[in-house]
Amino acid sequence: MLTSIFHAGTFYIASVTAALGVSFALGLVIAFLYKLSGIHIGSFAVVLAVLPMLVACVIMIVNGNLGASVAVLGAFGLVRFRSAPGTAREIGFIFFAMAVGLAAGMGFLSLAALLALAAGMAILILEKMHFGDDLSPERELRITIPEDLNYNGIFDDLFQIYTRHARLDRVKTTDMGTMYELSYRIELRDQEKEKAFIDELRCRNGNLSIILGLVQREKNEL
The missing domain is CATH 3.30.70.380 (Ferrodoxin-fold anticodon-binding domain)
Structure with missing residues (x-):
């Protein structure tokens, strides 16, 4: 699970295709969870679907370079890409998608899938429990x-x-x-x-x- 499909900075077409395919598939899962968990914005769901693949692509491009850490910080800076302020729920889903894309981009596909599954289940359970709802009688x-x-x-x-x-x-x-x-x-x-x-x-x-x-x-x- 913690073994990367990439070795010594060497990339093969099959490995890159697998990483991009898995990240896109997991992005679709994240977008579906976003739509399922409450009121949603259509364009934001589309962004969530492709964001893990884009982050994975960025990570693969900088992998093995000295500037990799700077690039990762820049990728997480994408959280400010929206011109309008985002709700806590939307910002959370952006970080969710980025974390999955980061794992896939580094070649840890099983870890990316496990992360998506665990976080997705946690979101669904908390939504079913109405965790965080305002239950004030006022x-x-x-x-x-x-x-x-x-x-x-x-x-x-x-x-x-x-x-x-x-x-x-x-x-x-x-x-x-x-x-x-x-x-x-x-x-x-x-x-x-x-x-x-x-x-x-x-x-x-x-x-x-x-x-x-x-x-x-x-x-x-x-």
Whole structure:
């Protein structure tokens, strides 16, 4: 498994073809895992499919030269190739593809396949376990009220009945200043009473817009 198909810096067509073929096949597997594990971008999946083969090609070109280490660092610098910030998930898949390409480019095809299999299984298991999902019970509540309604403490009695805690995060004007939008962070006592809670709020805000949903977290960019 830890024996390279390349010997003493000598390359044969069969060995090079095997390395490129295996790296491309593993790249397809990585791209499939990326598409399977969540929301995906089509063009990024294509890049993932060919990235291991490109990295393997770079490693084979510089193999045996004094600048090999510099070239490897340059290859890993490709992680910044995207003009837009990438999410942690996308950056992780880029490193995954590069590691497989590096192993294949150095001739360790079995190691590259084992790495792809082990990391792929780990990704699938963690996805099935919903590892890293936001399980916070907090909800975001947005209530629109008329500009002439004093919002200080107007919903406090309802919050005491229907929520474990509630705090006012933001107040902003809407509709050319004729309305206020109040943004709260709340935790409901009983999910089954969500409709009753909203109906009570509607009686207080004049049946204007009320939005109750999940808290919008910051995008996990790197």
